[in-house]
Amino acid sequence: MIHVSDLDKSFGQLHVLNNISLDIAPGEVIVIIGPSGSGKSTLLRCLNYLEVPDSGSIAIDGEILTLHTQDITRIRSKIGMVFQRFNLFPHMTVLENVIEGPLTVKKTARAEAVKKGEALLEKVGLADKRAARPSQLSGGQQQRVAIARALAMEPAIMLFDEPTSALDPELVGEVLVVMKALAKEGMTMVVVTHEMGFAREVADRVLFIDEGQILEEGSPEEFFRAPKNERAQAFLSKIL
């Protein structure tokens, strides 16, 4: 479903992604972990071309990403993205945030978009907040709205860029619950996170990235029990 080959990316002197190749199957839940600055967020952001790699290629459903506007907007509409800082649209209500994508991108009829939007808010447990502004919500609620907003496009893939890192500890759980439910439904997910519990419980495969390279990958059982790579061992001993 996602095919990444020989991805390279530098920011000035900094070599953030170093020859990364990766295949992700439909329905797979991939958790990417690694120290900060390791390139994991950049890799994720390359998958929908928010970050354009210097070389290498990414194919989604067999279609190679380019910057051609029509192609990239169509592909992006199939890939939901959830950001660390939520990035909800502050000038819109919760419901307007959720239906904005279908209305503007898919030209869905308003009544239909509203109906689906309300169902999604129900799903993330925020039906009663439809008329609220993002600024009136807690971080956890905002992130759940952001997930609903991404799901409103009916994506085939969901990308999560440290979705709980900006949250107070007591709000992390409610977001993880939504993500777990999504994984259970068979959504293809790529998640950059520091939530090792989530990785252990939900991931089909864990990737450990450092200095722009995938240093280790495997099932969560293998990875957490006995990481082979030295840096992965050091990282885990610090974080667990």
Add this chain to the structure above:
Amino acid sequence: MGLDLDLAYIIRVLPLLLKGAVTTVELAVLAIIFGTLIGLVIALAKIAPYPLLNILGRIYTWVFRGIPLLVQLIFIYYALPAVGIEFTSFQAAVIGMSLCGGAYIAEIIRSGILSIDKGQMEAALSLGMTYAQAMRRVIIPQTYRRLIPPMGNEFISLTKDTALVSSIAMTELLRQAQLRAAADFKPMEMYFAAAVLYLVLTTFFTLVFSKLESKLALID
């Protein structure tokens, strides 16, 4: 010496001055409307991901912000007819002030857009929006409230700058005062009254904009 104003005279010529003041307000309003349209286009050109547009935008600002408005007005009204482009003084005034105002307004709008968190554009793009859709639906609507204070300043500047168009035979407030002052030998009365009227106009607009600002602040 002593300052004894002929108040009866001022009251007598006031209707004439008010007529000039109406022209002044018309000019300022038209200039802010067209200037804002121009400014929006130039601002978008300057930040668009296309180098050619960036350069065109910069050239625009360079020219229309770099040449004094008075020179631009005189050029449009007195020089362009030499190449067959003729405007009435009112048209020339609106064009000159809009072009010049547009250069300043472009900078206001540009900085407004740049002040929006870049995560907003990323969120819009990740939904599958084009750059233009993201600008129209997500970025620009968020700038409105931030634009009110600097746009208020710009509007008041434009109101005052309308005095410059008296130099291209436009009978707005200042020109009206000049004509009467010369005819009646009452410079103190006429210019005093004109100065007060400008102050009344700018005070009025200042109040309107601060009202607008607090109203929009409530919405957000």
